[in-house]
Amino acid sequence: MSLVQLIYVSTAVEELPAPKLEAILESSVRHNREHGVTGMLLYAQGSFMQVLEGEEAAVDETYGRICQDPRHHQIILLTRDPVARREFASWSMGYKHLGDADFRQNPDIARLFGNEAGTPSPDGADASIALELLRQFANSQR
Numbered sequence: 001m002s003l004v005q006l007i008y009v010s011t012a013v014e015e016l017p018a019p020k021l022e023a024i025l026e027s028s029v030r031h032n033r034e035h036g037v038t039g040m041l042l043y044a045q046g047s048f049m050q051v052l053e054g055e056e057a058a059v060d061e062t063y064g065r066i067c068q069d070p071r072h073h074q075i076i077l078l079t080r081d082p083v084a085r086r087e088f089a090s091w092s093m094g095y096k097h098l099g100d101a102d103f104r105q106n107p108d109i110a111r112l113f114g115n116e117a118g119t120p121s122p123d124g125a126d127a128s129i130a131l132e133l134l135r136q137f138a139n140s141q142r
């Protein structure tokens, strides 16, 4: 039994209104609960960042399904690493919609997300920044 943690960013094919985001979240929670996957999803200005963690096979199957989803594209895998323990164990899928105040307070958000974002690269540096952002928002919801 080996645990992995995977982080990706992606771009929504259109600015998603609340009901469409809620539909994504509803099916995420339902499936993740069933497969023992935990994590956190951030959405900002048409971009997603998500961390998935759980048993390797379950995380890979879930990520494979997510990659086929026509509601987003330009999916960039930032990291997929073995981990000793879960960091987001409380959530089948935590969720936060980032607003203007979040962008103003943290320049890393603009770097990795939304209209101003360059192309995040899976070189390790962006993965660390992404993980730190996900931790911050998870802690703020505890």
Ligand code: FAD
Residues within 6 Å of the ligand: 010, 020, 023, 024, 027, 028, 029, 031, 032, 041, 048, 050, 052, 062, 065, 066, 067, 068, 069, 070, 071, 072, 093
């Ligand atoms: P349903 O949710 O009932 O959807 C049926 C099919 O229709 C799916 O193929 C779905 O892709 C497609 N679909 C549904 N609504 C729309 C729509 N409005 N427009 C176009 N196609 C649509 N799933 C997880 O299990 N865990 C996750 O953590 C997770 N995170 C996600 C993060 C993002 C950013 C996105 C975009 C999707 C995520 N999903 C996640 C959803 C995943 O991609 C699959 O859609 C879902 O797991 C399929 O669930 P389902 O078979 O119950 O189908």
